[in-house]
Amino acid sequence: MMRSILRRTAVLALAATALATPALAADKPNIVGVAAGNADFSTLVTAVKAAGLVDTLSGAGPFTVFAPTNAAFGKLPAGAVETLVKPENKATLTKILTCHVVAGKVEAKTLLGAIQSNGGGYTINTVGGCQFKAAVEGGKVVITDEKGGKSTVTATDVAASNGVIHVIDSVLMPR
Secondary structure (H helix, E strand, O other): OHHHHHHHHHHHHHHHHHHOHHHHOOOOOOHHHHHHOOHHHHHHHHHHHHOOOHHHHOOOOOEEEEEEOHHHHHOOOOOHHHHHOOHHHHHHHHHHHHOOEEEOOOOHHHHHHHHHHOOOEEEEEOOOOOEEEEEEEOOEEEEEOOOOOEEEEEEEEEEEOOEEEEEEOOOOOOO
């Protein structure tokens, strides 16, 4: 089963890299640059700008970002994104976004190994102070947020000059 998961992860990584074409260049852009170069992350980029996190996520890192797609943000209640990007909600938005960031570069094989060596579940500690649980369900890595919401990792190991991006299908929420 682990070999199947690793094989599937490798295929997903290749697909994600193909989608993030700028990451193939010799001079890879940073995490913000990779996200900005992919239309599927336009809502995330808008949120990162509104939270004032562009400089942070453009820094040396390394970082691992669990990046929600536009469709993931679309699962939030109507008007939630528009409300979160308002200046008066910057602290809340910053908390949500930093809960998608892990200090250090955590590639898919490392995360899978941590899940396996910890009895099938692994706690992810984020720079925003959140603790999420990662597990393998149905052959895919699923992250459970602090409110019990689940997000599936849909692509892994999208390379950036200052870390790595794993694409997720739901926004992870702090308590």
